[in-house]
Amino acid sequence: MSDFSFPDLRILVAEDSAPVRLVLKTYLGKLGIRPRFAVDGREALSLLTENRFDMVFMDVHMPEIDGPEVxxxxxxxxxxxPVIAMTTGDNPNLLTRCIECGxxxxxxxxxxxxxxxxxxKEFLPTA
Structure with a gap:
């Protein structure tokens, strides 16, 4: 997969942790992707309303508005x-809530x- 490049893919990363943002910036960068970042749920909602993205990586626990609410x-x-939840997965009820909210x-x-x-790769736009 690292042989693929998707420089035109527009991805929003909504994550309040700077180290996790850096990890995602590095990994997505290996695919030629330069993501936009939101540090809280309110900023994520604003960016999603005002811009067009192909997919979102969204932390479940964020300040202002949490991921499931966004x-x-x-x-x-x-x-x-497509929105991918990022979480530790230590709470099965939370995982169920993530899927139920969208x-x-x-x-x-x-x-x-x-x-x-x-x-x-799983959520690449088809058109």
């Missing part, structure tokens, strides 16, 4: 963009490069 709101607005998939922390590559 996803529920964009789904309520009719946005069908996340498309889950990426477990600690984040591994191969998992990021797999999610990008």
């Amino acid at each position: 996803v529920a709101e964009i789904r309520k607005r009719g946005m069908t963009i 996340y498309n998939s889950i990426l477990l922390k600690p984040i591994m490069k191969e998992d990021v590559f797999r999610k990008v």
Whole structure:
């Protein structure tokens, strides 16, 4: 997968942790992707409303508005963009809540490069 390059892919990373943002910036950069970043749920919702993205990697626990609330709101607005939840996965009820509110998939922390590559490939836009 690292032989692939997707420089035109527009990805939003909504994550309040600077180290996790750096990891995702590095992994996505290996695919030629320069993501946009939001550090809290309010900023993520604003960016999603004002811009067009191909997919979103969104932390579940964020300041201002948590990830599931952001996803529920964009789904309520009719946005069908793929959204991948990022979480430790230590709470099965939370994982169920993520899928129920509209996340498309889950990426477990600690984040591994191969998992990021797999999610990008899985949710590549078809047109």
